[in-house]
Amino acid sequence: MRDHEALAAFERIYRDHVGAITRFFARRCTEPQVVADLTADTFVRAMTSFHTFNASRGSPTSWLFGIARHTFAAHLETKARNRVLVLKAGGRRELGRDELAELEARIDAERPGRALLERLAELPELEREAVELVHLSGLAPKEAAEALGVPKGAMRTRLYRAMARLRAVVDDEQEARADEQV
Template sequence: MEKNLRARIRDGDPEAFGELFDACARSVYNHAYRLTGDWSTAEDMVSLTFLEAWRLRERIDPEGGSLRPWLLGIATNTVRNARRAARRHAAAVNRLPRQEGVRDFADDVASRIDDAGLLASVTTALKALRRPEREVLALCVWSGLDYAAAAEALGVPVGTVRSRLSRARKKLAAAADKAVQKTAEENREPARRRAQMSDGRTPAARPIQEGNR
């Protein structure tokens, strides 16, 4: 009987792994971007994710469904590790004596990888989320995984996925309401504090503002 894709990948079949890459690379790429906020960094994360997947191929259960949740879980861990490595590198470089006229690239590297959640359209809202909440949001909302698949990807119970997603949605709703209110206030026509008459004189009677009485 012909082996399924899982079994072939587990046995180290390069062609089967190529099929997996073709089927899931775009999904991994989009997920990595949502976690990093940078397309270039996301490309690096895709390469690292599939290298790690190949290294861990023997852990795959020969029986089961799509390997997409497994790959997205690896991608999530890869981004976490890259972020920690960038922070350690930046900290180490910052401890070194600075030389005049030499640009420090450590901050650039750290900021590229640590920009998780800074997507242009929802920057303010996503900044209110903790990392585990962003990860669940990326998996369940953007990548379309159900609770069970997201739990498999993150290695946590289904109940944890539910609670994190619920908190993320509440925070996003609150941040969105705040942003709408702020926009409305900014667009409101400012009150004229001192109305000028046509001849340049200020009227003798003016509204009394609270706090000045």
């Protein structure tokens, strides 16, 4: 693929997925600057590795969500090692009022998604991530399996188990509310 063709292909992927990737981070972070930085970092990583992307091994969506997961894990690792201050001082541009307002609105819009993630906190990590990618981010189970690096059949099993556990939690909460009202 020629450079200008690759650039055009990446631009289409970016435009098609930037909203979903931003929402992915908005469910995990409440600071607009962090959401913007993680989204940008994800696409920088995607751009620099675009030459390795192979559509026969997975969709652009699963590829990007895989990168986003790794970006977030790296962010958490960095934060745990107290390197956040170094990164902030390292030339990150401040967001303008419009950008800040837009990201605050996205973060606010993802409040139900964050609440769901809190409910899912007791699930095993892969089940939790499977539910998020399929039910919150809108990936097909096949794409979620690719993003998580698990077989498709295992993905379906994880989703089934996770949804059964989630239904049990919701049923328990409804019963508790009903008991409180009596």
